[in-house]
Amino acid sequence: MSTTCPNAPGSCSARRDAGFTLVSVVFILVVLAVLGAAMAKMSMRQHLGAAAELGAARAYQAAYAGLEWASFQVLRAPPRPAAPAADTPPACFGNTSITLGDFIVSISCVRTQGSDGPTSLSFYQLIANACNAPSGTSCPNTTAGVQPTYLERQLSRTVVR
Secondary structure, three states, X not given: OOOOOOOOOHHHHHHHHHHHHHHHHHHHXXXXXXXXXXXXXHXXXXXXXXXXXXXXXXXXXXXXXXXXXXXXHHHOOOOOOOOHHHOOOOOOOOOEEEEEOOEEEEEEEEEEEEEEOOXXXXXXXXXXXXXXXXXOOEOOOOOOOOOOOOOEEEEEEEEEO
């Protein structure tokens, strides 16, 4: 008889198996903790991606609203004169910045003259740039480095009058 296992010979192997079970449980807990951390990080990235997509859609809508405003300024205001002899196209407005919610929209206009046979035409190149962190009071932000929350959209349109 052995002095380390005084009772029955089968009881010693049961104690050695108990140590193996403890190591297995610790290993499973570590694996589950790593999987949980990976799932939490993936969930955080999905939420940040969804927020960025929503912000990008809002920036697009702000730039589009700026283009609509600029088109109205060129095409409808001031109204066209009734007499064709006095029909001079309006000059471009100066560079303008407007605030729409969290976004600043910078709008610029460039007018070029052209003709189609005897008809004189004015082409207006309109550019609207919307951003949520302008440099000064206009977009785009050229002073700051890349920020993960910076959003910017630029749209352009050419109208003829």
